[in-house]
Amino acid sequence: MLVLPHPTLATRSISSSSPYNYRGHIVDHERNIELTFESGLERNALWLWLASTAIVMIQEQPAAVEYFDDDGVLHHHTFDFLAVTHAGRRALVDVKPAALVERSNIVFVQQLIREQYGTSLADRYLIRTEQHMHPDDVADAKAVLRACWVPDPDADAKVSKLVQQTSGWLLIDDLVNASGLKAAGYNAVLRLIRARHLKTSANKPISYDAHVRRVPASH
Known part of the structure; x- marks a missing residue:
């Protein structure tokens, strides 16, 4: 069932005729x-x-x-x-x-x-x-959020199980290929990054060519 989002709670109104309006x-x-x-x-x-x-x-x-x-x-x-x-x-x-x-x-x-x-x-x-707001960080945020908009618990579980069997840095492309899930596997990796189960390598935007590693469970 389609559930429409609640309207904004913003208090400031902007004139649509303003040449500077970008809303x-x-x-x-x-x-x-x-x-x-x-x-x-x-x-x-x-x-x-x-x-x-x-x-x-x-x-x-x-x-x-x-x-x-x-x-x-x-x-x-x-x-x-x-x-x-x-x-x-x-x-x-x-x-x-x-x-x-x-x-x-x-x-x-x-x-x-x-x-x-x-x-x-x-x-x-x-x-x-x-x-x-580094452009790479913004692009990463958009990619992660879009993955979260299409939840797939089965894909998350499969990729998470693979991750638990690894140590050190992994190429995302290799992890996705190992899962056999293609785009669904990539989205699962993105969701695991947001959940802080995976850590990305520094100074490189998230992509199939980026590296990730498992974050040890905290005790």
Whole structure:
């Protein structure tokens, strides 16, 4: 049965007539809710956060925050995202091109909000730019999430059993060939990477030519 995702909870509306409007949606399949982005950077940030098992909730454009400037004038600021970790730590995040950070005065705005609210709103106040989003990491996140959108417990079990019989680094292509599952085997590898049962080699994007190794079970 088809279950449509819940609509976005974003609070900020964007004029569709604006020449700078770049709005789209990504579905958080685990929570079955649409998440809105307003730029390519925001889209990439969402890919990365959704692929991370450390993040359990993302709210785009949470309710605006009131704050006072040094002259006592009241202002409002809407953060781009609120992210919550498994440990319950909350981060309010602004996403901007690095070239616009200084001009936007966002560092000062966040400082004022932090001083006036402390940890009552969030445990951390962050600014994220393209410097925090390597294209390879974004591509990996998209690939992993797409694999998670087509769950296949049987394929996961078969590839996981193969992995348990190995030691050292393995070429993903060899692991997929050993499974005999072709694309389903590759998707299973991606899901095992996200579940942290497999570790990828550093500084190389995930592909059939990349290497992985088994992560020992923690005791």
